[in-house]
Amino acid sequence: MAIIRCGECGRAISDRAQACIGCGAPLNTPAGFNLTPQRSISPPLTRRQLRQRALLSVSLLALGVLAASALEHRAAGHRVAATLAALLLICGLCACVVTLLQGVASRRS
Numbered sequence: 668m669a670i671i672r673c674g675e676c677g678r679a680i681s682d683r684a685q686a687c688i689g690c691g692a693p694l695n696t697p698a699g700f701n702l703t704p705q706r707s708i709s710p711p712l713t714r715r716q717l718r719q720r721a722l723l724s725v726s727l728l729a730l731g732v733l734a735a736s737a738l739e740h741r742a743a744g745h746r747v748a749a750t751l752a753a754l755l756l757i758c759g760l761c762a763c764v765v766t767l768l769q770g771v772a773s774r775r776s
């Protein structure tokens with residue numbers, strides 16, 4: 668939810684309101700249909716949160732690498748374990764990328 672200004676009277680109102688609470692003017696951009704790109708309303712992550720997420724994603728990735736290398740030395744046939752290792756790797760990689768992007772974003776703002 669964000670606070671916007673009424674185009675008619677200039678009063679600060681919620682963007683979820685159907686009409687201005689001051690003058691009753693209808694809002695032409697209902698929240699559900701606003702397709703213009705907006706910045707995230709949630710506050711940027713703190714350094715501590717970022718560090719925690721980075722640690723989590725890196726450990727996930729490391730776990731995937733460990734599992735994959737452990738499987739490599741064994742005979743084939745561990746399909747479930749191999750799938751799990753691959754999933755861990757992919758999730759860890761994604762988490763790393765997301766955390767990296769969040770870190771860049773929070774540094775910019």
Ligand SMILES: [Zn+2]
Binds near residue numbers: 674689
């Ligand atoms: Zn108004």
